[in-house]
Amino acid sequence: MNKTSFLVLLFISILPAHLFSQQNKLIGKTAFNSQYPQFFHFRGEMKRDVHTDYDTWEKKYVASSGLLRKYICEELKIDTILYSWLNRFAETYPEKLLLLHFNGEARQVNDYPEINKKYFPGHWVYETGSLLSEDCTSSQTHIQVKAIDYFREKAYVYRNTSPRRWIPHYVLLVELDEQGNKLWYNSEIAHIKSIDSSTSTLILKRGKTNTQSRSFKAGKTYVAPIAGGIWGNDVMFYYNLSSACPKDKNGRTAANVLLNEIHHWFNPDNGILKKLDGIAFDVNYFDVSKHESWDTNNDGQADGGWINGQNIWQAGDLQFLKNLRKRMGQNFIITCDGQHPINQQAVGVLNGIESEGLVQHNDGWRGFSRTVNTHLYWDKFNPLSPQFRYVVLKLMDGNDQHHAERLRRFGVATASCLGAYTTVPDSYSFLPSWIQPCSFGRIQGELIRYAKSSPNLLSGTPAELLHKGILKGENCCMSIQGNSIIIKPATQSSTLSIKNVELPTGDITIFIEAETITPPDANSDLVPRFIYASLSNLPDYEPEKKTKEFFTDLYGLVGHEKNENSFYFRRPKVSAGKQTLTITIKGTEQLQIHSIKIYNRPDIIIRQFENAVVCVNPSLEEQEIHLSDFITEYSEKLKIAPIDAVFIPKSKNK
Incomplete structure (x- = not known):
């Protein structure tokens, strides 16, 4: 026996029993036999027609490679009968991959008093608030605050109603000590009925969300709107997953409590989800800067998760995921939404990502390069095994839904070429009869990029372009190293431009090879940064501004090893002429660009x-x-x- 074999056997021998059983359980999953295409059933909690009895439920899901759906009442009320059905299904079909689909950013609280017992008021995210300007009793419904503009009657929206329906803010009234610290346990949640801005008065429903009405003192009470959103017909409160989240009397942050909950559900002895193989977080953001009003460190100032130029939200959330991985073991599947820059980028911690829609929710094809770049990065650099990446064949755009069969065929093909799986199409009718799950077999050979079979239109290496003054930069310093260039950003966003690039008519695909060369931060590990590219004089693709931007909002991922990203621009009816290529680099780490190449062909991908x-x-x-x-x-x-x-x-x- 060689030394390596001995160490492997030694490692296996000291594994906890439940991790060893998990490992064996994953080995036999159809999901990890590396054959394509594979189809997974996604969600289905609202399809009551399949919830009549177990046999009907089983028949719906048995043809797929696995099931990703909700089993916990975090945003929908889930029938507990599903636990027994799930366990029975898992025992009958051990080859199926079964994952909990779970909202990783927010929680319904109003109808669940047990949540108030687990999470204390400091565990939720608050927006900037105001001091109480007059004393109030426990029965008083009209209270005055010093600054009324922080509170809104249109705070949370029902997104699926037409016209849209809004409801007002929930607010926390919390007592302050002499130093201005929040006494979280001396607090109450109320719901705004209306606002009288002329007198800075909030008209409230008191003692809401399983809390009791209290009396509060002027100047000694802070009133803060609760950050939330509506899913499943009720407001959900956001967990404060930042590194500045307050700790309860037991020293636990919101992330600590959530971690304990997840571990309890998956306990191999008596957990309600003990038969499941892992968790697919629906949403779990790395960047919450779009929420400009959020006060994540509770200092009374809006920060959007950034303090002194540091992303404290990412730091806290990444630590939560690392702790979850440590607690659940290497053979527990963890995935999360990864279709936006603000979504998860925890490469090396997660097994993979979910693309909700081939590109994003409302985009099943337009921003094609984003999907290609993201999945190829995870495929190349994620060291975890097994990897599990999948594409939800969601088509929320109304026009796209008219072309559902073609776009789902497009989605299945793209995902398979990128080494990812998909959710079950509405029917298999759009596929030739010989194509069944796993019928392509295993991947053979590298991904073929058709565009590269044409001449490179950009003459010169990055170093030559810089030396000749063709390549210029803003908010950065640039230097030459061999044929490459080194970029030292001066701000969180720096820009390179190459002007007067002579381009013929027709589609253009740009390839940029780069790597980050600054030593990685202790918290970043394999977390990539983002690089964007754009061309001047692009057409107006569609009349709607939002969908028009889908065509041009293209980015790639760059880490601490060489990686090539593609940026594909469709250019119908664009005349030949001189154009400007703009490259935007996010983050302050130094970056090395090895090559920039431009081809006059579409980014057709081919795989054997x-x-x-x-x-x-x-x-x-x-x-x-x-x-x-x-x-x-x-x-x-x-x-x-x-x-x-x-x-x-x-x-x-x-």
Whole structure:
């Protein structure tokens, strides 16, 4: 026996029994046999037609590789009968991957008094508030504050109603000590009925959210709006997951309490979710700066999770995820939304990400490069095994829904080429009959980038471009190292520009290879930074501003090893001429750019599998390619319709 084998056996022998059983359990999962495509059932709590009895429920889900859905009442009221159904299903089909889908940012509290016992008032996020300006009794409904503008009658919105329905702020009234510290246990939650701005008066419903009405003193009481949102027809309060979250009398932060809850649910002996394989966080943000009114360190000033230039929200949340990984072990699956820069980027802690929509909720195809870059980064740099990344085939844009079959085919093909799985399409009818789950087989060979088969339009290395004065920078210093350039950002956002780039008509794909060279921060580990690219003189793609921006809001991920990102711009009817390429770099770490290349072709991706070749065309126009240029055994010309994909069985070409 060699030394390595001995150490492996020694490690296995000292594993806790429940982790060893988890490891064996994951090995047999269909999800980890590396065959594509794979389809997972996503959610389904509201589909009451399948909740009539266990047999009906089982029939709905048995054809897929696994199930990701809600089992905890965090934003929806879940029928507890599902626990027994879930355990029965897991025992009957041990090859299925079963994950809890869980809101990782907020919690319903009003109908759940037990939540008040677990989390104390300091565990929620508050917006900037105001001091009470007059004493109030426990029965008083009209209270005066010094600054009324922080409070809103339209605070939380029901997003799925038309017209939209709003409800006012919930507020916390909390006593202050002589030093101005919040006495969290001497507090009350109230709900605003209306606001009289002329007299700085809040008209309240007192003693709400399972709290008792109290009397409060003017100048010694802080009144703060509670940060929240509406899911499942009620307001949810945000956990304060920042590193500045207050601790309760037992010394626990909100993250500590949430960690204990999750561990309890998955306890292998008596946990209600003991048969599950892990957790898929619905949302769990790394950056909350879009919430400009949030006061995450409770000093009375809005900070959006950033204090003195430091992202204290990311620091606290990353530590929570690290602690969760440590508590649950390496053989517990943890994923989270990763389709936005503000979403999870905890590479090396999570097993992977969820893309809710191929690109994002309302975008099933437009910002194609974002999905390609994000999934390729996780595939290349995430050291955890097994990896589990998946795409929810969600099409929330009304126009996209009219092309659902084609766009879901496009989504299945893209995900498979990127080594990710998808959720179950509405039906398999849009797929050729021979394509069944896992029918492509395993991936063979690297991802083929069709655009690179054309000439590079940008003459010169980054060093040459800088030396000639063609490449310029803002909010940064640049220097030459070999053929590369070193960028030292002076602010959180620095910009490079290359002007007068002569481009022909037609689509453009840009490839940028870069890496971060500053030693990683102790808290960052493998967390990447973001790099954006844009071109001047792009067309107006769609009349709606939001969907128009989907085409151009393209970014890539850069870490502490070389990585290449692509930026694909569709340019229908754009004339040939001189354009400007703009590159925006986020973060203050030094960055090394090794190459910048521009090609006059769409970013078609091609991948070989054991049983098929899959080709994805993200262009707005039909594309004809010669497969023989990339794969010798294929001689025919291949035509791919716009925003579509083709699956070619290898058996037909033997």
